[in-house]
Amino acid sequence: MSFIDTLKTLFGLTPSRAEQPTVQPTDTPPVSPAASSSGMPPAAQRRDQVLRFIIEKLRPYQNEPGAAPVGLRLYIACSNPEEEESYRVALRTNQPGTFRAELNRQLADNYISLPKNWPFEYEFFQGGLPDTTYREGNLGLIVLDGSKPDGPPQLARLVTLTGQTEQAEYLLDPSRQTTFCIGRGRTTQTASGRVRTNDIVILNDDDTGFDPAKGAGNGAVSRAHATIRYNAAQRQYALLVDAGGLPASGNKTKIFHSDERMERADIAGMSYPLQHGDQIELGGSVTLQFELR
Template sequence: MGILETVKNLFGFGSSTVLPEEGESIPKPHQRQQTGPPPAAQRRDQVIRFVIDKLRIYQNEPANAPVGLQVLVLCGNPEEEEVYRVAVWASQPGRFQNELNRQLADHYVNLPKDWQFECAFFREQLPACTFREGNLGLVVLDAHRSAGPARRARVTVLVGQAEQPAYLLDPEQKTIFYMGRGRTSQTSSGRVRTNDLVILHEDDPAFDPQIGVGNRAVSRAHATIQFDPAKRSYRLLVDPGGLPASGNKTKLIHPNDTIERADIAGMTYPLQSGDQIELGGEVTLLFELID
């Protein structure tokens, strides 16, 4: 090969290449653009994050851990379903379950050795499930209770002023609901906490000093309502700001008019439909199951 042919090949002008006419630009070779992880890897991360988030209630609770999980995926077309099938290694039974088990254990969710796993795909709509987020659903199989949709609840403000007159608690979307004065507060560890049930702060533009006269008695991080998927029930956890040591108090007034003081740190108190939650002795919320 002569020097001229070598130079042509070096610049991409082989014998079969047509040289551009004078004034024409030389076409650039096609370059493959990198767009991050493959679609299947992105979907795999999405499914794993979804399951881990919904099972946080089982952290350090091996005795109550589920005996089985069923992941439900709503797909808009065959191509999307194929991507999800690749993501969960549908052709390699046990591989995705092992990876999911490993990552759950990294987040202190320890399932029994013989726990069951299944992944199902749907086109029209997702069936009833314990949790749902976007196009993903999760059925949690408990050893003592049959699988089924979680019951929603409503918290209505009876005394005091909040951002909303009532709040819907949907366990299919999340299982932990924070209550406090103001939308955000900073914990002792420095973490910023965002409240789901917001009692208005007196500096809020919508604050009414007559309606919210007792709002100051509510701590910025007063209490938390948790949904327990294993027992299909809601529980009240009083945060440090709602304990007597912080100058505040929290009570439960049950439908039979009995009063329960919620003043033990770290202890959760079962909630039943019709309970009234008294925050700081001034603000009262009504808890009701609606499904």
């Protein structure tokens, strides 16, 4: 201690402290999360992965419209529920037909032409994949061709929602028959003189069991209104409108799809593909729901 400091101590004075410099806080900018290498969100990356996989595997069909597949079935192996949900978002499963439309556009851009209304199916697996036509990583693809049916026939049923039918529901079993006639009454004679037997019977007012309250609108349905036909190669059901169900006969037929689209079935000879949950309206008063089993 110096002499001056000693004197200050004797007189009750303390040495002054050196002032410490004040450090002012500085604003630190937030750290942004690192972007993915592709710059795309996870679902978009998976969508791109699936599209590239399918297009690459179908390159042998470029400029070969006559040999093109009649349908595609995609298998995806997922290691956990989160991964499966990510693929569901990628395939836009909450918007039926959207991913298929995008795939169809990109296939066309690569000169791969599939038939109109070709079916696209997908299925998720936990673990390994079943046997497929093509495989890459966790993706598998089955190419459906028209040479032979793929697997057992697809069962379906029709459930009566409005109007009165002979049965509350009808089983459609392609192993027994592939054409199912819809009309009012059990039988009717067509313009050619042929007797037509309906498989899905809308009760006539003189049929046994007819209830005037339930069947109040049955009279709007033609005796030969429509036909449901099963395509074994595509494992697909379609509605065809017969002469009695067309506007030319003063009648109408509509399909209300499960994605909220309404389709007027008013062209003779045209096949209108049916999907699970579609509702078929006959004559504006009788409604049948189509369900796959």
